Amino acid sequence: MTPAPTPAPAAVRHFLVDTDLTPGEQTEVLDLAAQMKTDRFAHRPLAGPRTGVVFFDKTSTRTRVSFAAGIAELGGSPLIVNPGESQLGHKESVADTARVLERMVGIIVWRTFAQSGLEEMAAHSRVPVVNALSDDYHPCQILADLLTVREHLGGTQGRVLAYLGDAANNMAHSYLLGCATAGMHVRIAGPAGHLPAEHVVAAARERAAETGGSVLVTTDAAEALDGADVVVTDTWVSMGQEDEKEARLALFRDYQVDAAAMARAGSDAIFLHCLPAYRGYEVSAEVIDGPQSVVFDEAENRLHAQKALMAWLLYRSGLAEDPR
Template structure:
């Protein structure tokens, strides 16, 4: 069964730890792994699709793929038929025959879900309107490097929290076993479905959730 990474909770707590452990190893020895080198029958091209403009996400994905022995195929907005003359499902069926992975920075989460449902190769969410899971892996790695652990720590988010970053802080944080505190004004807090998903994961990991309008 093909695994996709569309939302932070697509990784369990142990899988998230495994990813972060590997990330630490690769920071020490960036060229020590060659996942996309295309040995045997493997394929090494990764489609990296950008509906939204980007600097850091584009460069980091392209560099990471190259450092792992792969070739990033960058497809910018307006450079394909995706969502215009060809459906998302048709695009997935075309790409899966030519690339090993699909990375997509887009708008609607539903588009990513449709792409994943039609694709036999992994689809990775490089940002959507609802979630930014790869950014959170990077943030959690930084926290772990400075604090030495994640589980049991408290992480606070202040401000406009009706967005993809607050959603991912909630879900990724509790997946790590953290106590996540979200403070924002009325009308700018995470949707209840996100809070419910975070609470469900927190029960499994020992984390906790607090949503409040009180910054104190």
């Protein structure tokens, strides 16, 4: 007789969008990330080792390495699945894949296209599912950015973050939601027709009302930059948009983060970029390679923030014991 599956925990926690963490929970994750950065091997919720599976539908450097290294440092064994190496979403439904994986692995991480796939995976999984990037959101990147802001500016509450460029993408959406959750004043600037989705802006304003933050969406780069503590941008030409390159470069030219843009921000402002960066396009070389740039601290913090997130999800889901 086939044994019955292990009963599901009372409430498995997933991380599909930034607001899946309350403001207090986000602080818990960031506090844990800071601790893990100091003592990288104190938490071993995947000891055994248990497997953490990481699916990639898109190419990656930082996401791939940080999750693989993070799962290993949490005591687990990372299994990287590249496009075409599984039945997921092709010969087998997302729901059936989830039902199989939950019996074999401790956590599921997926870098994909449609947010709906992640939602379906989480709906049928009894282990945590993590959004490693979708077309709509990039919440793990924001946790790393918030950790970096805390390190360099002493905290997030009341700080002003200005995002310039393509404001209709997953990065702008997650900056709105994640930074509003952190109590920041979020200013998003981009050209008309390339601004955040209205439902995301509404959700960010709702969260900001809880935390004392605020949200501004504008087509005026100077309005967003004035006195900002943190200046952020992202590539103007994302994967799949290569045939639009010249048109997009012309469209976003006025939103480049150069020395003049940084001069409008606060005197102690820091510059962030999720990378890869294209010098001379969304950011000038003198900015990204200059003294206000903390992009490599930010890149390293992907490891620490994601380790903390995975451990926190496992602890809160009752799938590992918190050693603290």
